[in-house]
Every structure is written in structure tokens, then in C-alpha cells.
Amino acid sequence: MAKDRYSQADRALSALRTLILSGAFARDEKLSEPALSDRLGISRTPLREAMMHLLQEGLLHRDDGGSARVSCYTMRDIIDAIEVRGTLEGLAARLAAERGVSAEALAAARAILDALDQALGAAAGVDFRAYIVHNTAFHDWLAQAAASPVVIREIARAKRMPLSGPGAFLTGQEGQRPFLQSLIIAQDQHRAILDAIETGEGARAEALAREHARLARRNLQQAIDRRKTEATTIPGLALVSPN
């Protein structure tokens, strides 16, 4: 039941999240349950379940009257969310280094990094699609490296926050030269993080993972700057209040 088939609540969650991130609602717009239920073709019960999820994710919040409204963010909010993710990934990297990682896990990480190298050095420039896939895979691997269910869960939560995930700014700026350079730097940091984990250098692994998240912050700044001049296709960017 919960395995192969998607429930109405799952559909409502994904549909509503996509709507919100795509900017279909105004900032702080009130979401009426009956109206949404009608629009999505999903009854209120599973819809409410989906909205509860988004409330806890932070995409929605309740106003004084108890209605759900779409949240909007400041630049500071996004920056802090990235900082939280970097901190938790740093924790995962340190724990992995301190507690040790199996040979199989290390081999898996190396395979991911090789694939990233290949995506960067493709014949026709950079294979962005492959880069996104393998970059996500590496960050997933890093979360798992600590082999701690608690850490895995918290990192997953931090990644779900809008615009704070490791792939949030990997679309929409493919043509930008500084962005291309940041991919190369990021991959070098990937290698360094893995090396530190492998050699048991906990403090180094943690510091590197934190600094690695700072790259996302730089890319965020560039995306914001570019928004002023051209339309971008970064999901969730519409939620950031321009100030």
C-alpha cells in the first residue's frame, strides 16, 4: 500500500509543493482548503495531510486565524538555511572520519566522484544533467557516511528546505562563467572531503564540508543578482522577497 502505489496525500504533497515553488501563489497568500481541494481534484483529508507536511517543512505557516499561508523568505533566511545544512554535513563528515567508513562505502564514493569528473570533462562542455545527478548522489553518500539514522534524518530535512539543498542553484545559470568555475572548485572540495574522511581527519573533513556549503551561498548571491536583469528558472526563488 505504501510501497508501489502513490496515495492521494503523496500526490497532493508533490503537486502543492511544485505549485508553491514555481511561484503560483503570491507571497503570503492564504490557501483555502476547499479551493485547493477543488483545484487539485483531491479531497480535503489527504490535502490537509499534505499541507501539514509543508507546514513542518516551512513552505507554509499558519496565520492568526488558523489558515495556512505560503511562507516567503529573506536572503538571510536562505543563507542561514544553507549554513545549517553545511553545519550538519560537516557533522556527518566529522563523524564519518572519526568512526571510520567501510571499504565498500569508500569505493562507492570514489565511483561517484569519478562520474562527476566525467560530467565536468565531457566532450561538449559540461554535462549538467549528469553533474546534478552525481552531485546529489555524493551529498546523499555524505549524509549516509556517518551511519547514523539521526544525522541522516536531520540532513534530509535540511536539504528539503527551499533553496538550501545542494542542487538548488545548479539549474538556470548553466551559461555563466563564474558558475562553471564553481563546479570545478566544488568537485575539488568533494575529493578533499573524501580524503579527509578516509584518513580519519575529522576536523579537516568538517571544515571542508562547511566551506563547501558556502559555495551554494555564492551561487545564491549570483542568482539573485541576475534575477534583477533576466528571468531565471530556479524553483523557489519566487518566494524570496526582493529587498
Add this chain to the structure above:
Amino acid sequence: MAKDRYSQADRALSALRTLILSGAFARDEKLSEPALSDRLGISRTPLREAMMHLLQEGLLHRDDGGSARVSCYTMRDIIDAIEVRGTLEGLAARLAAERGVSAEALAAARAILDALDQALGAAAGVDFRAYIVHNTAFHDWLAQAAASPVVIREIARAKRMPLSGPGAFLTGQEGQRPFLQSLIIAQDQHRAILDAIETGEGARAEALAREHARLARRNLQQAIDRRKTEATTIPGLALVSPN
């Protein structure tokens, strides 16, 4: 509606959480919604809402069949949860030190620490009740010190995890001598953290906040050791699998 009066869902949440933490269910016991609904006198809809909350808190988890079961934890899980809290409180302390804190906030923190001193030096030994109150207040203050909604939310979540909160082991071992010493050490760390924040020493503030969380880890170990010989009254301890 959402302000003054508690909803059925709120009641269900608090009742169910209390039941679980008090060990009313066996480890990994399946919770039937109709049975619980009958037991609590609350219909399934708000009950399901409460269960969704507990699922996201980690107190419950879904099995293959889609049923909710009470989670049980290993020592490692609790240790990691404390580590996550320490890491996030370290982040809050560092950000507070780096970004600065208002004079009013500093004064409020000093008042809390003075109250803690008073609780420790009470005429009739230590005033545990007051200590718990003000200790909680200081940790809440620390979360707020970064003045970041994101950080505040994540720390609140980390504190809600069973047995990982700053006050989780402040009950049930009042008579233990090493526990009394740990209170004095903790209060010294409180002062040091505040000092580091005040003087803008971000790295020191972070390191201190992390080490401060390690005290909880020591107290956890003592509580576990004592559980083998006597009954304790620490809520949630029943969820830890004895190994």
C-alpha cells in the same frame, strides 16, 4: 481558534506523546488507530494528525504495511541526537558571537545565569525545580541569540527529540553526587558561552556550546548504568533498547 483553546489534535498529541514517553507501549508496538481513538476518546481525524506529528518527531515510524509503530532507540541514537543538538547550539552560539547580540538580550541572559547561580546555592541544597526552569530558559535564549528563524526552528526540533533535550536528565538523579558536580560544571560553561558571545569569539562560543552538550551525554551514561540497579523516572528512557 488556534490561540486560546486547545484543539482535539493538540490534546491527542500531548496525550499520545506522554503515553509513549512513559513507556505505556512495548518497543516497536503497532498502534491501531481505531483502538487508540477509542482509548483516548478522540476521533481518528485529529488522532491521525497527532500521529503525523509524532512520525516527524521520530517517536513513531511507519512499518512496511503502513501502520505506525513506536520507535525504539539504541544508545548510539541518543548520543547522536545529543551531538546534533550540540552542533546546532554551537552554530547558534557562533552566529550570535559573529553577528552581535543586543544589550537587552545580554542583560536577559545574565539574569538567567544569576537565577541559575541562586538555584545552585540555595540554603537547602540545590533547588532542582528552579534549576530546570532556568536551564531551559538559557538554552532557549541561546537558540534565540542568533536571531535566525531557521536556526531557532531547527534547534527546537533537535530539542524535541526524545532524551536529547537539555533537561532530559535533570530529573531522576537528584541524589547522585557526580550529577550534582555536573550542574556546577554546566553553569560554568553557561557563563563561558555568554562571555564568548559577548566578546565576539565565535569559535570559542561554538566549541563551548558543543562541549556543553557532552555533559548530557555523560549524564545519559550514568542514567543508563543506574537503570540496571534501580528504577528511574526519566521520561523516554523506556524507549532505549538495553544492550
Add this chain to the structure above:
DNA sequence: TGCGTTCAATGTGTATACACAATCGGGAAA
């Protein structure tokens, strides 16, 4: 004209009924 009051409309919180999946037990066949 400005303000307070009341009524209607909309919205949320809750209960409950129903459909379908999962699980458990007994019985039959090998």
C-alpha cells in the same frame, strides 16, 4: 459621514462512513 452591529458567506476542526488492502486463522490437500 463615520462607526458599530448584525448577518451572510467562507473556512477550519471534527466525526463518521465506506472502500480496499493487509493480516491472521482455520481448514484442506499433499
Add this chain to the structure above:
DNA sequence: TTTCCCGATTGTGTATACACATTGAACGCA
């Protein structure tokens, strides 16, 4: 005796109806 199958029971997912709160507007009164 063991294993497989089938029915009954229990449980979850969903839809919907209803109660009450909230909101907005129109109307009357000062």
C-alpha cells in the same frame, strides 16, 4: 505433519457532512 489457500477480521486511506469560528460587507444609527 507441513504447507498452501481462502475467508473473515482488522486497519488504513479517503470522502463527505456538519458544527462552529472567522471574516467581510451591508445596513442602521448616531
